Structure formats: structure tokens, C-alpha cells
Amino acid sequence: MSRVHLGFIPEPISVPLESVLPSKQPTAGLVNSRKFKQIVSSIDEVGLIEPLSVMPEDKKLGGFVLLDGHLRLIALRMLGNPHAACLVSTDDEGYTYNNRVNRLSALQEHYMIRRAMERGASPERLAKALGVNLSHIISKATLLDGICPEAIELLKDQQFSPSLSRVLRKMKATRQVECIELMLAANNVSATYAEALLAATPTDRLVDARRRPRRIAASQEQIARMEREMNNLQGRYKLAEQSFGQDVLNLVLARGYLAKLLENEEVMRYLLTTTRTL
Numbered sequence: 001m002s003r004v005h006l007g008f009i010p011e012p013i014s015v016p017l018e019s020v021l022p023s024k025q026p027t028a029g030l031v032n033s034r035k036f037k038q039i040v041s042s043i044d045e046v047g048l049i050e051p052l053s054v055m056p057e058d059k060k061l062g063g064f065v066l067l068d069g070h071l072r073l074i075a076l077r078m079l080g081n082p083h084a085a086c087l088v089s090t091d092d093e094g095y096t097y098n099n100r101v102n103r104l105s106a107l108q109e110h111y112m113i114r115r116a117m118e119r120g121a122s123p124e125r126l127a128k129a130l131g132v133n134l135s136h137i138i139s140k141a142t143l144l145d146g147i148c149p150e151a152i153e154l155l156k157d158q159q160f161s162p163s164l165s166r167v168l169r170k171m172k173a174t175r176q177v178e179c180i181e182l183m184l185a186a187n188n189v190s191a192t193y194a195e196a197l198l199a200a201t202p203t204d205r206l207v208d209a210r211r212r213p214r215r216i217a218a219s220q221e222q223i224a225r226m227e228r229e230m231n232n233l234q235g236r237y238k239l240a241e242q243s244f245g246q247d248v249l250n251l252v253l254a255r256g257y258l259a260k261l262l263e264n265e266e267v268m269r270y271l272l273t274t275t276r277t278l
Contacts (some may be wrong), residue, residue, distance in 0.1 A: 012085040013085070013088060014083045015086045019057070020052065021066060023066055034131070039072060042130065043081075046129050048085060050069070051087045052069035052087070054087070064088070106161075107158075110140055113126060114141055123138055140162065143165050144165065147165060147168055151177050154180045158184075160191075161191055164189065167198055168180075170198060178234075182197065182237070200229075
């Protein structure tokens, strides 16, 4: 059995920053970007989390060539750190596990912040480490307050803002699930769409039936009509959704059949003859 070749030496080593040689020049205005400021804040507050990736030391060049982590290297130098933890590559490869990491979903970010707070990290320290406002950390930490488990399960892989949660909290659990299903079907998981669904929600399905959204300046008759129309629209949408897959399949099959017919010389000759006759 062939052995798997490791791309990096398993344990990081401490390397003087003066011996790390960048493989590319930083872009103009980099130090003023939001991402760079977050990296500087994070390293300053909690230290370097992900080691730099470097090639083995080159005696001719007089140091290690940096493969990945250029922003971290600049930040470390700005903060006056003399050394940095580095993963040494076993070949000339710039790929690292960080290059293909997908963006965290809103729920994953919420759980990470909650876990950090449960372990003793204060919201103020998290805000400083991430380079964001304290209100942003608090809104992320309370993202799921008032949201039912079924709705949370539907949103687990989605990106959404805390504004969406604020709208959903005004609805009862069954209505939360229904609205999220509609948003997912329409591929529009946004607070704006949720506001529209909230406006069309019957009062008996709101958490506080006495508190209607202030933006809706309409009579009770208009609101009732809008609720009926929205319910009818949702019903028609779900019916269309049930047959959508089969309709698309039939369309693909019909298209393939017609394409084969048009490739037949006799059929094409017949169609051309008929067209000239007409």
C-alpha cells in the first residue's frame, strides 16, 4: 500500500520574521482595508492563531519563502513581533487548508461567539479581537433568541443578518417555519422579504397580536384583504413547487427529442419543403 505524502511538516517551527521572504507585493491601500485591520486586532488581542506557510529555507536567498499568510506577516511586523510560528512545506505548493474554506454560516458564527463567551471571553474582548463594534457581537450572540428549533434547523446553512431574526421573533413558531420555507423556496432569505411576510401575517399568528408593524398604514379591511391574497399566493406557489421538478424534466426530454428530430436529414428536408409550399 502506498503511503500518503504529507504536504507540510506536522509541527510548526518558530522563525524570525526577518528570515521570512514574501512571494508577492502587497496591494495599494492594504493596510487601510477592513480585513487587514481585523487581522491586526486579532493578533494583538489573542496572538497568531494560524501559522504562516513557508518553503524550506533557501541558503541562496537567505531565508524562508512565504507561501501563504502575507497579511499576517505584515500585521506581525507592524505589531513588532520578532518571531512567528510557521508550517514548513515539503514542496513548492501555495495551497493550504485555508485557501478553500467556505464562509461560515450565520449560525456557525453565532455558536462560535456563544462558545467563546461561555468560556470566559467578554463581548468587549471579542469585539476588539475581531475588529468590530460591540453591538455587532451582541447581536450575533443573541441571534437565535426567540427563534423556534424547527426554524433554526432550516436556517443552519444560510447567510442572514440579525435583522431577519428581529422580524421572525414577532411571529409564532409555526409562522416562522412557514415564512422561512417560503424564503428558501424563493432563494431570498432577507429581512426585507421577512418584513413583507410579517405584514401579511394574521394577527393570531403574531407573538403580540396587539402590536402591528408601524410601517403598515392600512385599514383593517385592507390588511384582511392582503392576508387573504398572501395566503392564496402561498398556496399557488406551493402547488407550482410540487410540479416544478416534473415540468422541468418533461421540458428537457421534449427538447432532446426535438433536437434529434432536427438532426434527421429527412425530417429537415420535409420541413424545408413544407415551408416553401406555404
